[in-house]
Amino acid sequence: MGRVRKGEREWLAAYDPRAFPPFAVTVDMVLLTVTEGRFSVLLVERDTHPFRGFIALPGGFVQPDEDLDAAAVRRLELETGVRRSAAYVEQLGAFGAPSRDPRMRVVSVAYLVFAPDLPAPRPGAGARSVAWVPVDTVQRDRLAFDHAHVLAAGVERARAKLEYTPLAAAFCDEELTVADLRRVYEAVWGVALDPRNFHRKVTGTPGFLDPVGRPAPVGPEGGRPAALYRRGRATQLHPAMLRPSR
Amino acid sequence: MGRVRKGEREWLAAYDPRAFPPFAVTVDMVLLTVTEGRFSVLLVERDTHPFRGFIALPGGFVQPDEDLDAAAVRRLELETGVRRSAAYVEQLGAFGAPSRDPRMRVVSVAYLVFAPDLPAPRPGAGARSVAWVPVDTVQRDRLAFDHAHVLAAGVERARAKLEYTPLAAAFCDEELTVADLRRVYEAVWGVALDPRNFHRKVTGTPGFLDPVGRPAPVGPEGGRPAALYRRGRATQLHPAMLRPSR
DNA sequence: CGAATAGTGTCTCTCAGACAATATTGC
DNA sequence: GCAATATTGTCTGAGAGACACTATTCG
Numbered sequence: 001m002g003r004v005r006k007g008e009r010e011w012l013a014a015y016d017p018r019a020f021p022p023f024a025v026t027v028d029m030v031l032l033t034v035t036e037g038r039f040s041v042l043l044v045e046r047d048t049h050p051f052r053g054f055i056a057l058p059g060g061f062v063q064p065d066e067d068l069d070a071a072a073v074r075r076l077e078l079e080t081g082v083r084r085s086a087a088y089v090e091q092l093g094a095f096g097a098p099s100r101d102p103r104m105r106v107v108s109v110a111y112l113v114f115a116p117d118l119p120a121p122r123p124g125a126g127a128r129s130v131a132w133v134p135v136d137t138v139q140r141d142r143l144a145f146d147h148a149h150v151l152a153a154g155v156e157r158a159r160a161k162l163e164y165t166p167l168a169a170a171f172c173d174e175e176l177t178v179a180d181l182r183r184v185y186e187a188v189w190g191v192a193l194d195p196r197n198f199h200r201k202v203t204g205t206p207g208f209l210d211p212v213g214r215p216a217p218v219g220p221e222g223g224r225p226a227a228l229y230r231r232g233r234a235t236q237l238h239p240a241m242l243r244p245s246r
Numbered sequence: 247m248g249r250v251r252k253g254e255r256e257w258l259a260a261y262d263p264r265a266f267p268p269f270a271v272t273v274d275m276v277l278l279t280v281t282e283g284r285f286s287v288l289l290v291e292r293d294t295h296p297f298r299g300f301i302a303l304p305g306g307f308v309q310p311d312e313d314l315d316a317a318a319v320r321r322l323e324l325e326t327g328v329r330r331s332a333a334y335v336e337q338l339g340a341f342g343a344p345s346r347d348p349r350m351r352v353v354s355v356a357y358l359v360f361a362p363d364l365p366a367p368r369p370g371a372g373a374r375s376v377a378w379v380p381v382d383t384v385q386r387d388r389l390a391f392d393h394a395h396v397l398a399a400g401v402e403r404a405r406a407k408l409e410y411t412p413l414a415a416a417f418c419d420e421e422l423t424v425a426d427l428r429r430v431y432e433a434v435w436g437v438a439l440d441p442r443n444f445h446r447k448v449t450g451t452p453g454f455l456d457p458v459g460r461p462a463p464v465g466p467e468g469g470r471p472a473a474l475y476r477r478g479r480a481t482q483l484h485p486a487m488l489r490p491s492r
Numbered sequence: 493c494g495a496a497t498a499g500t501g502t503c504t505c506t507c508a509g510a511c512a513a514t515a516t517t518g519c
Numbered sequence: 520g521c522a523a524t525a526t527t528g529t530c531t532g533a534g535a536g537a538c539a540c541t542a543t544t545c546g
Contacts, residue, residue, distance in 0.1 A: 020270040020307055020350070021270070021271075021307065021308070021309060021310040022268040022269070022270070023268070023269045023270065023271045023308075023353075024266040024267070024268070024269065025267075025269045025271070025342070025353050061266055061267065062267070062269075062342075063267060064267040064344075064351055065344050065351075066344065067342070067343055067344060068340060068341075068342040068343075068353070091339050091340065093337050093339055093340070094314060094337065094339070094340040094353075094355045095314075096271065096308070096313070096314040096355065097313055097314075098310075098311045098312065098313060104266070105310055105311075107269075107271050107314070107340075107353065107355070109340045109342065109353070177498090178498080178499090179497080179498080194536070194537075194538085195497085195498080195499090196498090196499075196500080196537090196538080197535070197536060197537080197538095199498075199499060199500090200499085200500080200501095200535095201534090201535080203499090204534095218497090218543095218544060218545075219496095219497080221495090221496060221497070221545090222495075222496050222497070222544060222545040222546075223495085223496040223497025223498065223543080223544060223545080224496085224497055224498045224499080224542060224543035224544050225497090225498080225543075225544065226497080226498060226499090227498085227499090239533090239534070239535090240486070242535075244536095423525090424525080424526090425524080425525080440509070440510075440511085441524085441525080441526090442510090442511080442525090442526075442527080442528095443508070443509060443510080443511095445525075445526065445527090446508095446526085446527080446528095447507090447508080449526090450507095461516095464516095464517060464518070464524090465523095465524080467518095467522090467523055467524070468517060468518040468519075468522070468523050468524070469516080469517060469518080469522085469523040469524025469525065470515060470516035470517050470523080470524055470525045470526080471516075471517065471524090471525080472524080472525060472526090473525085473526090485506090485507070485508090488508075490509095
């Protein structure tokens with residue numbers, strides 16, 4: 001495990017790890033995207049006990065020498081094929097009520113992931129099926145463990161993050177239009193935004209979007225082609241993007 | 247541990263918990279206050295291995311049937327005598343690098359606590375001494391484990407929380423003046439704020455402060471007595487309190 | 493041309509920051 | 520009165536929301 005400092009070797013030799021109460025540690029992923037205009041979460045149907053037949057957030061046990069973040073990224077790539085670089089990943093928090101897993105004492109470290117629109121992934125080990133489910137249609141009483149609670153925390157955190165960070169672009173492809181970005185805000189917040197004020201706001205906030213200098217192909221509805229942008233280098237939005245009705 | 251649903255009893259009987267990699271789980275507290283005008287954190291000097299003689303955040307192992315939040319509150323009351331109701335407590339996150347503890351694999355769940363100005367607490371078990379240390383004078387290379395990292399995350403979270411929540415009042419006594427609150431912002435953010443604009447802002451934000459209708463005793467410097475307030479019921483600030491120079 | 497989408501300009505209102513002026517205390 | 524702190528008022532500039540208007544595409 002860790003580095004041992006001078007003078008501690010003898011003491012460590014006499015140390016018994018079993019003196020500490022044993023826990024299992026898992027990572028669970030709140031993996032969010034916007035697909036077909038819906039703010040959606042990746043859910044699996046469990047094929048093994050406990051909670052067999054229930055739906056759940058993808059996740060699994062952390063290995064003995066594996067960093068928590070690394071375990072999350074490994075699961076992400078394993079279950080969805082999403083590479084870390086193509087998504088935004090941050091820790092959501094630890095969930096560790098004593099009764100959350102019937103098997104034994106488990107602490108789950110939840111991760112929040114923003115991914116661009118992807119083809120539906122194929123089921124991995126322990127899962128019967130896997131699908132993107134719009135967050136407002138999730139049947140909370142069919143969720144395994146305390147995943148309804150974890151999901152609610154992730155959704156609320158995501159909504160708040162869009163206010164003061166430029167992370168909405170993490171739901172889009174590398175090259176995006178202002179309308180792409182606006183549709184992310186509208187899906188995540190569940191509101192309609194004025195396209196004109198939105199345009200002025202995001203193009204006027206330094207570091208939010210960098211122009212590519214090339215127009216996007218015209219969409220199925222026709223209309224003037226939109227300019228393409230890439231994510232800027234800002235990490236915070238100043239001033240913040242305000243969520244209506246608060 | 248958890249509730250067992252119908253049809254899972256037989257399967258559980260055959261289940262072997264040792265199949266999962268064992269972890270220890272601890273809670274560590276980033277316990278913050280404002281004392282003598284300084285934004286300060288509670289640190290202990292360790293009297294036991296590992297990191298004997300180093301300074302550390304107060305914390306300890308989570309018991310087998312103890313909820314994470316309950317473990318944090320227990321430690322809080324044990325080490326400082328602060329009651330949960332007198333302080334604000336929220337989870338900061340999980341820290342679990344494989345090398346963070348030389349004894350074994352440990353995941354620490356860190357908690358952030360805002361406490362009002364208190365008399366210096368007495369040392370508890372495993373600690374040689376305990377003291378409030380101004381956060382800008384902490385010697386980071388003398389901190390045990392990854393506590394420099396945890397502390398930095400807590401301090402940054404605290405600074406951000408003051409922007410969009412009324413939690414600055416959690417650093418004050420139950421009855422406080424506008425100047426008390428301003429001194430909290432000034433200490434935590436390390437800036438000087440205009441007393442006049444600050445007054446207009448906090449008294450004009452609904453739910454931030456409720457007037458008590460009684461003046462505070464006059465301070466040592468004289469001057470007009472300030473009105474007393476209590477914390478309002480708002481949980482978010484709209485519009486936010488803006489940190490200067492961003 | 494009309495329909496649809498993209499993007500700009502203008503007006504108003506709110507609010508933050510600067511700072512003058514007034515109010516209330518102790519000495 | 521004088522010093523110190525509290526509280527109110529006034530001005531200005533930035534920015535959000537409402538919405539008219541112009542630009543560019545397809546059919």
